[in-house]
Amino acid sequence: MKKQTYILDSDIGWLLLAVLSVVWVLLGIYWSRKAKNLDGFMLAGRNVGLALGAATAMATWITSNTTMLAPQFALELGIWGMVAYSTASFGLLLFAPLAKRIRKVMPKGYTSGDFIRLRYGRKAWYLFLAISIFYGFTWLISMGMAGGILMNAIAGIPYKIGMSVILLVCVIYTLFGGLYAVIGTDFIQSVIILIGVVVIGFGVLNAIEFDTVYTNLKNDKPMLVNVMLPAAIMAVFNNLLFGIGEIFHSNVWWSRAFAMRDGIGEKAYNLAGLFWLPVPIAAGFIALASGTLDINVTSPDMVGPLVAANILGEIGAVVVFGVLFCSLASSIDSLLAATSDLITEDIYKKMINPGADEKVLRKMSTRIIIGIGVLAWIVCLPRVGTLATVLFFAGPMVGSTIWPIMTGLFWKKANTTGAIWGMILGSVIGLVAYVQLGWYTASLIGAAVSMVTVLIFTHLNPDDFHWGTLNEAK
Amino acid sequence: MVNIPFAFSQASFTLPNENTSNSGHITLTWEGHGDAAYTLQKSDNSNFEKAEIIYQGPDRASFISGLKNGDYFFRVKTENAPWSGPLLVKVEHHSLQLAFSLAGVGLFVFLSIVYVIILGTRNSAKT
Numbered sequence: 001m002k003k004q005t006y007i008l009d010s011d012i013g014w015l016l017l018a019v020l021s022v023v024w025v026l027l028g029i030y031w032s033r034k035a036k037n038l039d040g041f042m043l044a045g046r047n048v049g050l051a052l053g054a055a056t057a058m059a060t061w062i063t064s065n066t067t068m069l070a071p072q073f074a075l076e077l078g079i080w081g082m083v084a085y086s087t088a089s090f091g092l093l094l095f096a097p098l099a100k101r102i103r104k105v106m107p108k109g110y111t112s113g114d115f116i117r118l119r120y121g122r123k124a125w126y127l128f129l130a131i132s133i134f135y136g137f138t139w140l141i142s143m144g145m146a147g148g149i150l151m152n153a154i155a156g157i158p159y160k161i162g163m164s165v166i167l168l169v170c171v172i173y174t175l176f177g178g179l180y181a182v183i184g185t186d187f188i189q190s191v192i193i194l195i196g197v198v199v200i201g202f203g204v205l206n207a208i209e210f211d212t213v214y215t216n217l218k219n220d221k222p223m224l225v226n227v228m229l230p231a232a233i234m235a236v237f238n239n240l241l242f243g244i245g246e247i248f249h250s251n252v253w254w255s256r257a258f259a260m261r262d263g264i265g266e267k268a269y270n271l272a273g274l275f276w277l278p279v280p281i282a283a284g285f286i287a288l289a290s291g292t293l294d295i296n297v298t299s300p301d302m303v304g305p306l307v308a309a310n311i312l313g314e315i316g317a318v319v320v321f322g323v324l325f326c327s328l329a330s331s332i333d334s335l336l337a338a339t340s341d342l343i344t345e346d347i348y349k350k351m352i353n354p355g356a357d358e359k360v361l362r363k364m365s366t367r368i369i370i371g372i373g374v375l376a377w378i379v380c381l382p383r384v385g386t387l388a389t390v391l392f393f394a395g396p397m398v399g400s401t402i403w404p405i406m407t408g409l410f411w412k413k414a415n416t417t418g419a420i421w422g423m424i425l426g427s428v429i430g431l432v433a434y435v436q437l438g439w440y441t442a443s444l445i446g447a448a449v450s451m452v453t454v455l456i457f458t459h460l461n462p463d464d465f466h467w468g469t470l471n472e473a474k
Numbered sequence: 475m476v477n478i479p480f481a482f483s484q485a486s487f488t489l490p491n492e493n494t495s496n497s498g499h500i501t502l503t504w505e506g507h508g509d510a511a512y513t514l515q516k517s518d519n520s521n522f523e524k525a526e527i528i529y530q531g532p533d534r535a536s537f538i539s540g541l542k543n544g545d546y547f548f549r550v551k552t553e554n555a556p557w558s559g560p561l562l563v564k565v566e567h568h569s570l571q572l573a574f575s576l577a578g579v580g581l582f583v584f585l586s587i588v589y590v591i592i593l594g595t596r597n598s599a600k601t
Contacts, residue, residue: 076499076539094587097595104598221540223498223567230573231497237580244587298535299501402587410594437568438497444580451583 007309008317013155016318017162020325021169024185028173031181042110042341042365043259044179053260053268056183058275059190059330060252061092067193067327068146069391070280071287071304073235075297077440078217078224080232082284087236088243092273095247099257099265101409105470107262112254112405113346118470119408120416127423129346131401132249135394136339137376139246142391143332144380146301150324153302154309154317163380166325170332171373174340175366179259182333189326194275196323200308200316201282207311208289216292224288235440238395242443245398248405252338286311340368392439396430396446397423403447403454411458412465418457426450483507485550487561494564499539502548502561506534510552517547520560525549541565 039045048056066085073081106115112132117125148163173181217225247253257265287303295310297303305324309317344365349356356364404419430446485506493500506512509532516538517525529536538548543565549557 075537076497078540090584094591097591101595101598217540223542224540228570229498230568230570233570233573234568234576234580237577237584240584241580244584296529296531296533297537298533300499300537300539303537406587406590406594410590410598437572440497441576444576444583448579448583451586 007153007306008155008314008321010156012314012318013151013157013321016155016321016325017151017157017165020322020329021165024169024173024329025176027185027188028176028181031177031184034177034180042179042337042345043255044183046259046261048183048256048260048264050264050268050271052183052187053256053264054271054275055190056186056330056334057092057253057256057269057272059186059193059327060256060334061088061247061272061276062190062193062279062327062330066276066280067283067304067324068150068301070283071307072300073239073280074284074287075224075290075300075303077232077235078221078229078288079227080229080236081224082281082288084232084235084239085280085284086277087240088246088280089273089277090240091243091245091247092269092276094244095253095257096266096269096273098248098406098409099253099260099269100263102254102257103260103262103265105409105467106258107471109258109470109472110255110345111342112249112251113342114472115254115408115470116404116419117346117350118472119414119465120404120419124404124416124419124423125346127420128249128401128404129342131397131423131427132251132342133339135246135398136250136252136335136342137372137379138391138394140332140335140339140372140376141379143328143335144376145383147325147328147332148380148383149299149301150305150328151321153299154305154321154324159383160381164377166328166332167373167377167380170329170336171369174333174336175369178365179255179337182337183256183259185333186330189330192326193279193323193330196319196326197279197282199319200286200312200323203312203316204286204289204307208292213289213292217288220291231438231440234438234444238440238442238444241399241402241447242392242395245395245400245402245443245447249398249401250338251342252334255338255341336369336372339372340365343368343372392442393434395439395443396434397427399430399443399446400424400426400450403451407454407458412467413458413462414454414465415457415461415463417461418454421457422450422453425453483510483552484555484558485510485512485552486558487548487550489561491559492562492564494566495541496566496568498541498565498567499537500541500563501535501537502550503535504550504558506552512550512552514548514550515557518544520547520562522547522549522557522560538563543567 070085073085116128147166148159151157151162152159286307305320407414426446426449433445434442488503514529515525546563548561551557
């Protein structure tokens with residue numbers, strides 16, 4: 001076991017955990033009054049405005065990965081690592097025009113799975129569902145694990161208890177309020193996260209000088225300030241394409257595109273991308289300061305919280321605890337809601353019980369949220385791997401979905417064979433790269449192989465798709 | 475049988491004696507007893523001449539990064555106890571040719587995505 005001294009008094013940690021848990025559950029109960037029908041529960045009544053839309057996109061994308069993995073990137077890959085992580089904002093920015101297109105061609109759609117089924121048919125749909133559910137579950141597990149790791153590292157709360165509490169709280173408030181609760185809490189969480197990041201950022205800038213950090217890095221960790229660090233050079237575009245793949249395919253982002261009012265999606269995703277861009281840079285910089293502050297890092301994903309607490313003392317540790325709890329909750333709730341929608345709509349309604357009415361679907365959605373929560377809890381119990389190794393395993397698979405999704409939305413000529421083989425070859429060859437070269441190449445190679453495959457099949461056998469097919473409501 | 479007093483127990487790494495890294499980072503972990511204070515040293519030779527102390531304290535792990543190509547030796551000990559056996563980390567970064575080739579592929583894929591979206595958005599606005 002990697003023993004590390006705690007940065008927050010255990011009693012304060014337990015108190016914070018209790019207060020934050022109660023607040024989010026109460027908010028879930030409050031928003032449950034709005035989630036009266038299925039559209040309300042799954043898509044917040046398709047009436048989300050710009051402020052809430054931008055806040056929910058930004059808060060969901062600021063996961064514990066941003067606050068824990070971005071510093072880890074900086075500590076492993078240096079300056080390029082910071083840049084690499086911030087490129088994930090391109091996923092949000094490039095999804096903005098897609099969100100507009102999605103609302104236009106599928107005004108009554110529910111999930112990203114709906115799109116693949118209607119655009120490419122059932123075989124591509126099965127494959128896509130397998131990738132999407134695997135990815136969603138991987139992300140959820142990495143968040144659950146992060147919750148346990150964090151609370152243990154910060155306040156000495158046992159891993160299993162911290163992990164169980166954060167999963168339980170998110171399951172409860174998502175159960176009550178559906179996407180209304182998810183988006184509402186995301187708004188509050190995004191405000192807390194931004195304030196926290198600003199406080200920590202100013203604290204770090206006040207405590208140490210850029211020159212000192214640079215000199216320390218140059219002497220002790222020279223490759224971190226070397227722009228010719230090979231792994232980091234590869235990681236820049238790998239992370240960029242991983243982020244684009246995550247957002248383009250995941251129902252977390254599609255459900256928000258469906259939930260936002262007409263004309264809002266594009267602006268909201270653009271705003272979210274711009275607000276998100278500096279967060280990993282700030283988070284990454286504080287990691288690079290760890291050497292200057294003489295902080296021993298036992299696990300690279302803990303460097304951000306360690307530095308913040310070291311500089312700001314107990315107040316810093318409280319801020320870190322709050323920010324990280326919010327960034328975890330804002331992602332776990334979104335994943336629970338979006339994955340449950342995908343299973344309810346795409347598997348239960350479309351494959352098992354096509355005649356199910358709203359009441360049955362709502363009941364099924366509730367059971368699925370609980371089921372996903374329990375399954376995630378079981379997988380999270382044994383603490384395995386670092387966050388990066390868990391999450392990036394799904395990298396080649398999500399990278400392989402970029403071209404099928406994007407060309408499917410804009411090109412009439414994009415066809416089923418190209419989409420299926422793009423996803424299969426991209427995933428398989430990307431996984432080989434993951435094993436042979438390293439995680440920092442897998443999404444890049446997965447996306448590149450998928451692109452070539454889609455282009456070849458589109459050229460060889462162009463389709464002539466009718467966009468009206470995507471609007472099932474007609 | 476001789477009982478070694480608690481305070482004199484030798485720390486030992488929980489990693490193989492030889493390790494390789496192609497990204498210049500590694501997490502060193504070691505075993506010890508209770509709240510003992512550990513000293514971790516790094517050197518570029520197995521005799522630990524001109525060795526540098528890189529950590530002193532109660533933690534039982536340390537994340538090392540930013541290493542250049544080369545061989546690095548580490549050893550750890552508790553107070554009044556002998557040093558552990560040396561742990562070797564061989565750092566050999568990927569070639570820059572591979573890195574730039576993959577980055578070039580990534581840039582091309584990214585620009586192609588941007589091109590398809592801009593063109594697609596423009597065309598769909600017309601229809």
